[in-house]
Amino acid sequence: MTTPLPSSLHRDMTDLLGAGWLVDDSERLAYAYDNSRRLALPDAVALPTSTAQVIALVRACRAHRIPLVARGRGTNTTGAAVPVQGGVVVSFERMDAILDIRPGDRCAVVQPGVLNGDLQTALAPHGLFWPPDPTSAAFSTVGGNLACNAGGPRAVKYGASRDNVLALTAVTGAGELIHCGTATTKGSTGYDLQRLLVGSEGTLALIVEASLRLTPLPSARRALRAIYRDVSSAARAVARLMAQPVTPSMLEFMDAQAVRLARDVGGAELPHDAGALLMIEADGDADRLPHDIEALMRAAEGDGLVALDDAADEAARAQLWAARKSLSPALRTLAPGKINEDVVVPVSRIPELVDGVQRLSRECGLPIVCFGHAGNGNLHVNLMYDPADGDQSARANATMAEVFTLAISLGGTLSGEHGIGLAKRDFMPRAVTPPTLALMRQIKTAFDPDGILNPGKLLPP
């Protein structure tokens, strides 16, 4: 048992956390990575069980200027949970309680370590759900979802994490317990600190309790599949769909490459001449649903539509989603390496984004596959390459930088729901003007005067 941490800190934390203080190499290794496939060994891992322990931990680390990296289940894709400067990883896996569910207030109070999927299961009997639904929902935590402002397909209708939080209790980098917001759906009492914490990737404070805004579960849902001749026809349909009153509960886009993969590798029954595909879903009361589907069908129709299918039964809907979910693994058949970024642009600029990405793909000679949450203009741009090939790696990185430049030039930004972490940190100055970035740094200093919380993430050095 060994740790490079100061021995007094090690002793104090052993006293404080007991079996919740891990310093064995093998144990530390389990907390060294996230889904970005980056890896850096923490000096220790803390598994607090109470807010009081979190406060004591932060104060002790602050006294020694030791970095603290908050961690849910490490499903994020940006390196935000990797302790690149060593220090202590704080895993919230033992603070995973659902403290309260109040259906009349449409509110749940939870600890940060609860899994998104477990929360949904607990809410369902009350006829409620929490809208954020990242692909990782079954095994990602609410705290992690809040840290990177996770979204998912449903965000087009129900918003992302930031839109679905009422109040947060958190411990700042100064070791102070702060209470941000109130568990009410309206509030105009001072500065809105809770939405500021959402998406801050553990760089401002550690969330120890969250009051979440819940939404009544729709009783039914129905999906449409619309195939278009080309991307711009599909993108124009997205704009029409978003300009009419029935907001779809999902509005997913696949480019021609993604359709081909879903067909050839994912086994979906899809035509060979699809230039782009939209998966459109409506949810609500069973009585109203046919009417909503009709409105969405009308909006989906237009120049360039090749086929429009109503996946009226659950089996057809499930097949469609299975094809969508098979995309990520199917990508690996194109190349062993993937850079997956989630740029976002105004919906009307999607055609220019996809056209520009295809041009960049031709120029660099590497496949790029686009799919994602069209209703939010939030596309997952997957650039495939061989990491063992140094030349390809260099071209891949240079091309992704151009994808960011393109998204920004279209009035968009670097990330819709994944966050910045390490992966996009150095691109922040392209997306955020110098005075705005300077202000973000000052806000960081106000919350975390010694810079111990997740150093090196989100803000460029």
Added chain:
Amino acid sequence: MTTPLPSSLHRDMTDLLGAGWLVDDSERLAYAYDNSRRLALPDAVALPTSTAQVIALVRACRAHRIPLVARGRGTNTTGAAVPVQGGVVVSFERMDAILDIRPGDRCAVVQPGVLNGDLQTALAPHGLFWPPDPTSAAFSTVGGNLACNAGGPRAVKYGASRDNVLALTAVTGAGELIHCGTATTKGSTGYDLQRLLVGSEGTLALIVEASLRLTPLPSARRALRAIYRDVSSAARAVARLMAQPVTPSMLEFMDAQAVRLARDVGGAELPHDAGALLMIEADGDADRLPHDIEALMRAAEGDGLVALDDAADEAARAQLWAARKSLSPALRTLAPGKINEDVVVPVSRIPELVDGVQRLSRECGLPIVCFGHAGNGNLHVNLMYDPADGDQSARANATMAEVFTLAISLGGTLSGEHGIGLAKRDFMPRAVTPPTLALMRQIKTAFDPDGILNPGKLLPP
């Protein structure tokens, strides 16, 4: 023509703003008050027409440490727009352009001085609207709505100002132009500064451009009027209404006193035995509406319901809303003075709030009338008294302090949509813990290092 400002500043601002720099006493007087009926004469009034002028103005005032108070049309009720420390009032009345409307992106880009009502008129032909609908909408500005996070009846379904902003351009107290957020419905690129600015009452930065999130206009709406035996029956109905899937587009509450005033003074046809009243509205497609109304009627039914009327035609609906709108003027028949605060509590605590307020009314011997946005737990508590009577004034103020304490003890807070300003500033330490308030002060300093923006507001001295 005279101003107490330094003569060099006066000269520079005359050069910069020309006829947009007012120093005449009579002109200054027009900018000395807001709807809180407080009054303090500014030393000058600036009417900038461009962002460049705002930047130059802030930098000049900062150099002289002169306060700057942003102003829309002065409809706020908290004194937030009153220049209590003198200095310069910046009125945005000449920066009132609608710069862009992009229906496919559900986005409008506006200058801060545009009237909420004028914006709605411009949006209607596109089948879109901006959700915030304060009673003042016809003559309040978008900038003012954003400054105090204005809501209104529709917020229960569509959110308040903070929920309907995508991006803001603003000038900080340091005279720096910042760009916060992007005009996309999703974003996870650094700290969320735009929602932090909303509700900050001009204490952090001056908003010079706003990208607003728009919503498709529903094609039809229909209202219900539900009368209950007592407040707790009505409040239980509110909780039932909010726990089912059809979110009402408005859910307004009146207590027995408010019902009596609406009947006797406002001329509404209302029964004499009403203990409480709910006005419930649904909006959406005409085809779907009957179904929604049916769902709302089912939820409104329950123990204590005296009468449930479907205001199926527009005339019946208009009569209902006329009664609701007549309430504020009708209050003056009770007493010449009014303290109107807009506390907010979780929906399930409304009965305790109203019961507690009625107890406080009996104890202080002054009438208190409650009505407001029940679906958000946001009640307007109107305490009526004679300001000429020193004893009544003292009791009124002491009682309102107890109303705040009550709301906070029920898990609520000081304001749902009016903001803090001067009126509730000294109550902030009851609603916000010391470390959280300290952090708000540090954030204020980061944005406004010399404290020139709206000094004395929102944060207690």
